[in-house]
Amino acid sequence: EVQLVESGGGLVQPGGSLRLSCAASGFTFSSYWMSWVRQAPGKGLEWVANIKQDGSEKYYVDSVKGRFTISRDNAKNSLYLQMNSLRAEDTAVYYCARRGAAAGNYFQHWGQGTLVTVSS
Amino acid sequence: SYELTQPPSVSVSPGQTASITCSGDKLGDKYACWYQQKPGQSPVLVIYQDSKRPSGIPERFSGSNSGNTATLTISGTQAMDEADYYCQAWDRAVVFGGGTKLTVL
Numbered sequence: 001e002v003q004l005v006e007s008g009g010g011l012v013q014p015g016g017s018l019r020l021s022c023a024a025s026g027f028t029f030s031s032y033w034m035s036w037v038r039q040a041p042g043k044g045l046e047w048v049a050n051i052k053q054d055g056s057e058k059y060y061v062d063s064v065k066g067r068f069t070i071s072r073d074n075a076k077n078s079l080y081l082q083m084n085s086l087r088a089e090d091t092a093v094y095y096c097a098r099r100g101a102a103a104g105n106y107f108q109h110w111g112q113g114t115l116v117t118v119s120s
Numbered sequence: 121s122y123e124l125t126q127p128p129s130v131s132v133s134p135g136q137t138a139s140i141t142c143s144g145d146k147l148g149d150k151y152a153c154w155y156q157q158k159p160g161q162s163p164v165l166v167i168y169q170d171s172k173r174p175s176g177i178p179e180r181f182s183g184s185n186s187g188n189t190a191t192l193t194i195s196g197t198q199a200m201d202e203a204d205y206y207c208q209a210w211d212r213a214v215v216f217g218g219g220t221k222l223t224v225l
Contacts, residue, residue, distance in 0.1 A: 035214070045155070045163065045206050047214035059213065095162060104151035104169045105210035110162040 002026040002109045004096045009114030016086050016118070022079040022096030022111055030054075030074040033099040035107065036081050038092035038116075048094070049081065063089075086118045122211035126220045133225055138194040140220045142207030145188060150209045152190035154183060157219075158203045166205075167192060199224050 008020040036048040049070040069082040093113040100108035132138035155163035167183035202224045207217040
């Protein structure tokens with residue numbers, strides 16, 4: 001069974017930093033693109049970042065470019081999101097998501113999410 | 121940037137058919153997928169590659185995609201189908217629609 005378990009969320013002041021982690025199990029982690037998707041309170045889903053299987057390609061939504069860094073450790077079956085210079089508008093539940101095996105750039109599996117609150 | 125537009129809300133009576141649309145420029149030329157999200161839960165994939173159902177998703181969920189519109193259809197809608205539904209496609213980046221709240225009256 002595929003499992004994605006996020007951790008690392010919490011309350012942080014504007015301008016602060018936070019590192020999210022996602023522990024993956026139940027599949028060959030190194031074979032899949034992985035992503036972070038966020039959802040602000042009461043709002044819709046927003047893709048944040050993608051990373052290729054070997055970490056050689058990374059993509060970000062414009063609003064986080066230069067502030068967030070996605071990375072992975074295939075030996076540890078783990079995905080990360082380093083978030084710097086946090087803003088109030090970054091407040092959201094952050095989901096770790098695994099792409100599906102077929103063509104089409106869809107997310108077949110999601111974690112339970114971790115809440116990040118940026119507030120003074 | 122690419123945009124996907126969904127109606128904010130759709131209502132349906134139990135047992136009837138619900139249709140939720142997702143509009144985007146030449147969306148039919150791309151793959152569309154759909155997620156269901158119930159309050160306090162993570163999204164669940166219900167349709168991928170326009171019309172395919174993942175394992176475990178009931179047959180009453182179906183999808184189509186042509187021209188500028190993708191449609192999620194729920195036949196014989198049940199109370200348990202009440203949720204938010206999001207379409208998603210890819211156009212040089214992952215794009216989500218704004219979501220549609222499905223109410224089963």
